[in-house]
Amino acid sequence: MTATTTTTTRVIRDFDRPLWRRVLISREFAIIGLLALVIVVASATVRGFGQPITYNYLLLDVAPILLIALPMTLVMVTGEIDLSVGSMVGLASVVTGVLTQAGAPFEVAALAALLVGGIGGAFNGFLVTVVGLPSLAVTIGTLALFRGLAVGLLGTTAVTDFPELWTDLAKAKIAGTTIPYIVVPFLILVVVFAVLLHFTPFGRGIYAIGLSKDAARFSGVHVERTKFILFVLAGLVAAFAGIFYTLRFGSARGDNATGLELQVIAAVVLGGVSVFGGRGHLHGVVAAVLLIGVLSSALRLAGVTSDVINIITGGLLILSVVGASILSWAERMRARVGPSRVAASPAP
Template sequence: MTTTSTTSTLRVIQDHDRSLWRRLLLTREVAIIALLVLVVLVASTTVKGFAQPITVNYLLLDVAPILLIALPMALIMVTGEIDLSVGSMVGLSSVVTGVLTHAGAPFEVAALAALTVGVIGGAVNGFLVTVVGLPSLAVTIGTLALFRGLAVGLLGTTAVTDFPEQWTALAKAKIAGTTIPYITIPFLILLVIFVVLLHFTPFGRGIFAIGLSKDAARFSGINVERTKFILFVLAGIVSAFAGIFFTLRFGSARGDNATGLELQVIAAVVLGGVSVFGGRGQLHGVVAAVLLIGVLSSALRLANVTSDVINIITGGLLVASVVAASLLSWMQRLRAKAGPPTRFAVPSIS
């Protein structure tokens, strides 16, 4: 006769070992949203002029290019790649729009040409990364310099300012009866498209799978190269659209337009909860992070804080968010190593 002692082990799935409300509310994205609300409340009560409607208008106009480009950038970074050329593409599309308009082409034709340049630039990045197999960091550093060099080479140190008045007025116009600029409408349309694409389609699930493991995603039937190529093209065309808006908003096309914009976009995406290693990210966190940086910068400027100090505070916030995420991951690994609690069956005495 053989006596068998049974051991009951509680198996816990990491993603579902907490109640639903904790999984929904105790996240990095919700923390960024809560911090955004807190900063808005504090700035509204302590910074003179912050709560005025005109401040909201200028705030949205300032962050609009970052909001637009952050959408495709978030998807690219979820796959574990990066695109550092987006700021230079804004500048190049601005110059293309200005040069063609100055040459007598209708503005609509010039804008369409700029969008085409964005598609071509994104395709170049995607080809070098997915077909040639080069690292996206190295590729986009190179195209950052290439696109900026083309922009400066086309215009030199001059600027084009003769744009149709109806278009420049539209770029700064407000939706009737509100202080919200019209650029918010195309952003919201793009936001819905990218949210559906990332979170509610097989293509989006493939993006997360690529970020978690490129080889596993490929064995699962996901076309890794095609997915990345599409994302780089999307980044190029959205950056070109942002460049057209940038040009009309300021009424000027210059080769140095949007210099350094790519760093602001990447900072916002990382602050919004997208992992720098890929495989994780939510677009509502990214949008909240862009608005948080914009609100913080606007409030500090109104408080007469210099741009250097603003950069230091923004950089410190970004570093703190990355450190906090790493610390949380380290604690989760320690918890996983400790293992789930074990219950031992007590033999009954008969």
């Protein structure tokens, strides 16, 4: 008597469909369409939303989330997560402020903050890839560790004395436009990460790891090394976001960017990245960050309180996760029904 076992294998979605269907009939395109719809409706119904100054402040507000969401997308596609990025923003802010207050040139202080970000990311990567601990537990621990270091270094005080050249640059607009300068490094980074994820063997390895670590390893992908690099990148970009955060608000505090990691993860999941890994695209994540930012800005201008805004944003995130689960279930059911129909068809 032979025992039959059934295994479930996660696979990359079907690519024999035409390109236009893969692009237009996708969760990412739906997020982009929803973003356009919200902008049009808000511009028509919310007083002051369509003003150029509104878009300027909107981009300044979402810039740290946009920056951190780029490496976070790659981390989550592998099936891992980094909850420490918000605390790293605060720690980088404090390092920048403390060294500037001690008399170091701002450029040196910023480089030191980036170094701290890289070390923090490497520490996360070491614990996950070498020690073998789950990333959720590791980064919850380093979330508290980095925040504790930030508060311990500066206490309850704040550093507000920064060179005007840099603080003005952080809030300045590109000549002749209402677009802040922070968009320039973001565009550079989004191109780098998009090419890395979608057009290189390294990026294909990231997807392979998310689908199956063992299969990726047997295919020649350096699983541990890839994850380590991604955690280092997440730390570096979070530190850069911390420097911008400090200059934008002109203040270095130990509690800067508290809770920012939750906004980043919410945007990444809303943008179509699977919490189980193996799926996600950067254009969907960028659209999701902008969607949350536009929605929050429009609701604030309409007089809606922050609590209600959080409820609406949370509900949108839950609907996106539930919707993705329902679509996955429907695809599995269709895949099961297909072979059954073929088997039931009479022979010619």
